[in-house]
Amino acid sequence: MRWFLPLLFLLAACASDPAPAPIPPPVTPTEYVRTPTDCAKLTVEALVVDAGHGYLFGTHAEWLPKGQFVRIRVAITNTDNTFHTTRTTDYQLSDAADAAHPVNNDAMAIKRQPTDVTIGAGNRLELDLWYDIPLDTAPKLLRDTVCTITTPLPS
Template identity: 70%
Template sequence: MRRLLPLLLLSLAACGAEPATTAPPPTTTTAAPYVRTPLDCSKLTVTALTVEPGIGYIFGTHAEWLPKGQYIRIRVAITNTDNTFHTTRPTDYQLDDAADHPHQTSVDAMEIKRQPNEITIGAGNRLEMDLWYDIPLDTTAKLLRDNTCTTTIPLPG
């Protein structure tokens, strides 16, 4: 045992005697946030297909939620008329009510209904999806507005 003690101390001292090397910090790649261009605006056609107002609650596979006012579901068709892909986001579309107040998509409803946060539409493809809004009970939907392209989308009916 006494013979092993100097070897143990020597090995501990040798470990501490090595120069400390620090690993370089990991390189992080940050993707630039997506920005729609005027070309995207001219190549994506958005059409409101149906409007379903007065929804009192929503439920999905993992949650149930009550609105602050009423949920409105707007089914839209987004068509890419270009020969390459284009990307859009549901948050680009706001709902204007009868009192001309703007409403953004409801994050809670969009997540519960598992609607995508960003959509890439292939060349010549058409995509249908639901946009969910939480608006006051005493108003109705007037029109859909594309904030990025500064265009208006008429609602059916």
């Protein structure tokens, strides 16, 4: 009888182990790609250009620029009857020396500006784009790098 008890525990342990389930393949999100329809249906208008910021602060951080921070207030209007998505990183600032500057991710995060924007049918969205450009230059125009559209800046 003594040999039967360990055998019973061994059988119970083996019976309770189910076969391992197969590991599902990882789900990789598909990156949103703007289409020519998106480019035709979204209009971008620069409303305000505010250059010469020597520092930036928000609710959780302070940041110094390498040169100067430039804030551009833009209005993006969706003229279509369905939603369209755009990214703030698609908009570069060209300065007086024709150098292209990407959106400053740190400044955008500190000022809590979105990175991906979905605009509903017939809606208009205003947001700030923040750039870090050299001190010895001035902002000239805004360039949509995906749609190859330029937007003049107000003087």
